[in-house]
Amino acid sequence: MRGKLVLASIALALITAASAQTITFWHTYSTGSGEEQTLLEKVIPQFEAENPGITVEAVGFPYEEFRQKLLTAFAGGVVPDLVRMDIIWVPEFADMGALERLDDYDGFAALRDGVFPGPLATNYWDGGYYGLPLDTNTQVMLYNADVISQPPTTFDELEALATELSDPAAEVWAFSVPGPYAWYLLPWIWSNGGAITDDAITTATGYLNSDASVEAVEKLVDWYERGLIAPTLNNTGLGAWEGLGAGEYLATQDGPWAYPSITAQYQDLNLQHALFPAGPAGSISIVGGEDIVMFADSPNKEAAWKFVQFMLSPWAQITMASTGQIPVIQSALEDPYIVEHPYYGVYLQQLQTAKPRTPHPAYSRIETIIQDAVQRVLLGELEVREALDQAAAQVDELLK
Amino acid sequence: MARSSLAPTAGLAPRRPWWRVSAWKRGEYLAAAVFIAPGLIWFLGFMLYPLVYSFWMSLHDWKIRGPSEFVGLANYVRVFGDSVNLIALRNTVVYGVLSVPTQMFLGLMIALGLERLSRGKVLLRLIYYLPVISSWVVVSLMFMFLFNSEGLFNHVFGDVLGLVDPNTAWLNRASTAIPVIALLGVWKGLGWSMLIYLAALQGIPAELTEAARVDGANRAQVTRYVTVPLLKPTTLFIAVMLTIGAFQSFIQFYIITGGGPVHQTEVFLSYMYDQAFNFLDFGYASAIAWLLAALILAISLVQFRLIKSTYEY
Numbered sequence: 001m002r003g004k005l006v007l008a009s010i011a012l013a014l015i016t017a018a019s020a021q022t023i024t025f026w027h028t029y030s031t032g033s034g035e036e037q038t039l040l041e042k043v044i045p046q047f048e049a050e051n052p053g054i055t056v057e058a059v060g061f062p063y064e065e066f067r068q069k070l071l072t073a074f075a076g077g078v079v080p081d082l083v084r085m086d087i088i089w090v091p092e093f094a095d096m097g098a099l100e101r102l103d104d105y106d107g108f109a110a111l112r113d114g115v116f117p118g119p120l121a122t123n124y125w126d127g128g129y130y131g132l133p134l135d136t137n138t139q140v141m142l143y144n145a146d147v148i149s150q151p152p153t154t155f156d157e158l159e160a161l162a163t164e165l166s167d168p169a170a171e172v173w174a175f176s177v178p179g180p181y182a183w184y185l186l187p188w189i190w191s192n193g194g195a196i197t198d199d200a201i202t203t204a205t206g207y208l209n210s211d212a213s214v215e216a217v218e219k220l221v222d223w224y225e226r227g228l229i230a231p232t233l234n235n236t237g238l239g240a241w242e243g244l245g246a247g248e249y250l251a252t253q254d255g256p257w258a259y260p261s262i263t264a265q266y267q268d269l270n271l272q273h274a275l276f277p278a279g280p281a282g283s284i285s286i287v288g289g290e291d292i293v294m295f296a297d298s299p300n301k302e303a304a305w306k307f308v309q310f311m312l313s314p315w316a317q318i319t320m321a322s323t324g325q326i327p328v329i330q331s332a333l334e335d336p337y338i339v340e341h342p343y344y345g346v347y348l349q350q351l352q353t354a355k356p357r358t359p360h361p362a363y364s365r366i367e368t369i370i371q372d373a374v375q376r377v378l379l380g381e382l383e384v385r386e387a388l389d390q391a392a393a394q395v396d397e398l399l400k
Numbered sequence: 401m402a403r404s405s406l407a408p409t410a411g412l413a414p415r416r417p418w419w420r421v422s423a424w425k426r427g428e429y430l431a432a433a434v435f436i437a438p439g440l441i442w443f444l445g446f447m448l449y450p451l452v453y454s455f456w457m458s459l460h461d462w463k464i465r466g467p468s469e470f471v472g473l474a475n476y477v478r479v480f481g482d483s484v485n486l487i488a489l490r491n492t493v494v495y496g497v498l499s500v501p502t503q504m505f506l507g508l509m510i511a512l513g514l515e516r517l518s519r520g521k522v523l524l525r526l527i528y529y530l531p532v533i534s535s536w537v538v539v540s541l542m543f544m545f546l547f548n549s550e551g552l553f554n555h556v557f558g559d560v561l562g563l564v565d566p567n568t569a570w571l572n573r574a575s576t577a578i579p580v581i582a583l584l585g586v587w588k589g590l591g592w593s594m595l596i597y598l599a600a601l602q603g604i605p606a607e608l609t610e611a612a613r614v615d616g617a618n619r620a621q622v623t624r625y626v627t628v629p630l631l632k633p634t635t636l637f638i639a640v641m642l643t644i645g646a647f648q649s650f651i652q653f654y655i656i657t658g659g660g661p662v663h664q665t666e667v668f669l670s671y672m673y674d675q676a677f678n679f680l681d682f683g684y685a686s687a688i689a690w691l692l693a694a695l696i697l698a699i700s701l702v703q704f705r706l707i708k709s710t711y712e713y
Binding site for chain 2: 067071168180235237364365372
């Protein structure tokens with residue numbers, strides 16, 4: 001009798017489990033921010049209402065720890081069904097065999113054709129697509145419009161403005177490069193005509209250490225040493241956002257999430273957007289953003305695919321756009337929300353010329369090499385050219 | 401081992417294989433097994449197994465999924481050829497030399513001072529011990545903000561007192577970052593050596609110090625020639641424990657400098673962590689961990705030798 005009861009309850013549990021699926025979705029939307037709130041209170045409830053029986057469990061992580069969390073999860077074999085990950089990690093995870101190839105899923109072709117080709121390309125690896133873009137972004141210049149009336153449009157104008165306004169003794173700097181990280185350095189290198197590798201990603205020598213790349217880094221280091229730009233370049237001083245809020249920094253470079261976050265904290269700050277200052281090669285910023293990917297080990301692929309499709313629907317894209325997440329579907333561009341948005345226009349214009357980071361499984365290491373090289377220069381260990389020559393040789397090793 | 405100690409003495413009872421025991425004994429064994437099991441399972445599952453497994457990993461070019469290639473001792477050879485490990489060794493030694501003796505000396509001074517107090521002893525002991533039980537992460541972040549170029553330290557000692565350049569970036573080079581982290585180590589560890597010294601002071605027989613006083617020694621002389629020599633075993637115990645701690649320091653370095661810029665402030669565990677969890681080079685990281693364990697073992701053995709040869713009681 002008791003045995004039968006146990007069996008019956010197990011059977012019941014199995015049936016409920018089969019009809020009520022829970023998919024886990026890991027992401028890096030800032031905890032407690034508008035992004036996460038909108039996801040949890042609007043987007044997911046809407047999906048669950050449209051798809052009875054499927055529950056979405058969203059788990060947020062800080063960006064800095066996320067890659068390690070994902071790697072550990074993959075190593076341990078306990079993975080989430082879906083992940084919103086930095087576009088630059090997709091080749092690495094696809095290369096490890098962690099991700100599900102999506103080409104043959106129902107409705108994939110329609111989604112593929114509906115998104116911007118640039119962000120889409122970040123999902124392509126080894127002959128197939130291992131994800132779909134979810135949001136896109138780039139960096140533009142943000143400036144304190146109470147002090148800077150006419151934002152600089154070129155490197156030279158920025159230098160002239162900084163010469164006039166920067167005064168380290170009074171703790172005022174006209175511009176803050178937020179840190180010696182590739183994400184912030186690459187727009188300077190590209191705008192100056194430099195590069196990391198050739199287009200086919202076979203060699204860095206002649207690109208990472210080209211005259212244009214060397215000159216770009218020399219310019220930043222020179223500005224830093226002359227006190228024209230903030231100590232943030234050398235990873236010290238107030239953070240870029242805090243410095244803007246405190247009136248110490250008058251401008252910086254950042255993505256579309258910066259404005260809502262900074263102005264929420266410093267309500268008196270008159271923050272405005274402008275294009276990234278142009279170098280000899282133009283105003284060339286960096287493509288950022290996130291892709292939504294499915295783990296190959298996911299036991300809930302069908303339900304997970306439904307959520308992917310939902311997240312790429314115009315409604316979900318526009319809803320998330322209200323929190324600084326620039327949509328990736330072409331049709332959203334004509335939506336009144338985007339058209340009338342106070343600063344998405346600048347970002348969309350900047351995206352026209354923005355470049356992606358090297359789509360290569362070893363990008364995390366390449367990035368470390370570039371950053372180390374610049375830090376060696378800032379430490380006074382090496383000249384820029386020496387440092388980049390060495391870095392290029394190291395990157396070449398990884399590309400072999 | 402188990403067999404010889406459990407089997408009855410020869411001649412008194414017929415020799416039985418160890419598994420054929422009386423019901424009563426079996427009950428005893430069962431009870432013993434039940435008591436030992438939780439600790440044993442924990443030890444086997446969470447200590448021995450990872451230990452052996454990490455050694456196995458250190459012999460491979462370890463892939464987190466799929467087959468790993470056996471490379472023998474190649475990872476160990478790499479450790480010796482990698483200059484970052486030399487930097488880590490240098491930083492660890494500097495950190496240890498700066499923080500270990502300071503902690504011991506100040507801990508002893510405070511313990512001696514507290515011993516003489518008649519009031520407020522408990523409160524002061526609590527205050528000195530508080531940093532020991534506070535979280536490494538929290539105090540590391542605190543020091544990071546204090547020693548930021550725009551931090552409180554530069555404000556007070558630079559802007560106000562004019563003793564240092566107010567724009568000094570303390571955490572950006574090893575020569576200043578390691579002393580700052582050692583200062584944190586001293587501040588946080590002080591209470592622990594104080595507590596051990598206080599306990600040891602209780603164990604010194606009052607007759608010895610009284611006899612010295614009767615012989616005409618003043619307080620300083622009693623401390624210098626009686627108390628401190630009698631504390632020698634404690635001193636060496638603290639030295640061993642703190643040295644092991646210094647070689648294993650991780651959180652404070654990982655949070656405050658992350659080993660950077662360009663590995664300049666790296667210590668063994670921060671470098672190992674990066675190799676494992678950033679670059680997925682688990683084989684190499686395991687080799688670093690095993691060599692570090694061997695190094696700590698060697699240093700501890702030397703220190704234990706010292707304890708033996710200078711035992712005073």
